[in-house]
Amino acid sequence: MSQASNPPLSNGVRTSWQVTRSVWYAMFMREAISRTMADRMGWFWMIAEPMAFTLIMLLPRSFAGGDALVANAEFIPWMITGMMGYFLVRDGMLRSMGAVDANSALFAYRQVQPVDPVLVRNAVEGVLHTFIFLLFVLGALFFNIDLVPDNAIAAIGWWIVLWCVGVALGLIASVAGTLVPELATVFRMSTMPLMILSGVILPLNHLPHTVLEYLMYNPLVHGVELLRAGFFDGYKVVHGTSAIYFGLFTLATLALGLVMHVRFKEKLKTR
Template sequence: MANVKGAPKGARTPWQVTRSVWYAMFMREAISRTMSDRMGWFWMVFEPLAFITIMVGIRSFIRGDRLIVNASFIPWMVAGLMGFFLVREGMIRGMGAIEANSALFAYRQVQPVDPVVVRNFLEGMLRTFVFLLFILFGLMLGLDIYPDNAVKVIAAWLSLWSLGLGLGLVTSVAATLVPEVGKVVRMLSLPLLIISGVMLPLNQLPHWLLDYLMLNPIPHALETLRLGFFENYKTIHGTSMLYFWLVTLFLNALGLLMHLRFVDRLKAK
């Protein structure tokens, strides 16, 4: 028998199939990410902690906290680091998603875009949990890290998550088709951390240089995230979430189009 839409009775819709694929891949990735590597959780917590420790030591020499208006230095830097790592991990882990799940493409329900989306979602959940841990520990230590505007913080955090997804979609195709792209992207992650205003404020740079650095969308969301923690914080001149979302939506659309255009070549890799 067929229903009114012409599909066999009991047949699943495309969305139901996709949801089942994502759930199965999510469970597979989650187990692999959190249980196969006993040091996985350690590095997720230790990496930002090490950066913070180093920068606190540097602060004692350069007094970087004096360069930040109406915000405590350590919470300011924690917010920047965690937001940047969310974007970076979405971009880098997306590159290896297709190759790591190539055996699953034998099933016609699984498309190359699926592992990229699932990995980004999982990474976002893990980074959110680690960020909440840092906030909790900071509050226990008496740091001013409680958000003044929780809604703005959540919106900025989800925005950074979306940017990481867009970058992951683009780099996953580019790095799979041209392996050298992956090496270049990994090399650029450290300079990107520096020019995104993660560790030191960009406001002290010359105006002509700041105009070029603000073409990078990451500082726009990081500054908005920090503004959610410190309502009187003075953001970088030119911060615009409209610009951020134009770039983010473009990257997501470009990534999806690249996956659609090169789907057969990605499955053959």
């Protein structure tokens, strides 16, 4: 009698987590195939963009003496590391802005929420950028350029935190850019000045203290410098770099992005 009155647990009903995981997996595979297979030049541009920036910056380096401006790190690996970290954040933010509109048809299923395509797109970007970064490390070894991190644990840790910043900014930008399309243009236009102000391609240590004091409010400076510190043993980070500041910014923006998605969930569904 006791067995008849208590049905088995495996009755075919899935938990909320199992449903969410299935949704994320299906959307991840769909997004990954679309990202890598839809455009025949997709892989080329993902690899060519950092290479083009590196080659362009070699010219001023030959005149300015880039190695002399960076303490305890070669200029080319220093620049590649900064660019890859910045591109991880930038692409996470930019590609998230179109995630809601591109997947609006899926919102007819109650299991799919507007936050899901944003998280999935950032997961795809994280995997692709990590793979491309590994290709750069292997390519650098071929040309006898040391791009292997001296502190692999720290480098991986700060790479993951930078990815989280891309997720956080993507959550915010996906809501703001969808509800107010003009803001999407502002986000895109800000990426190039932000790259310069984040110390990605030129070192900030030699700027006047009065200027540097204001630039250090930019959290990406801290993230990029901490990533570089994991790659180059003894690297002298920009004065004022703070892991606590960068970590608190990451948590705060993640919380803000999630709150915005909860607050405007219904509006995003009906766009």
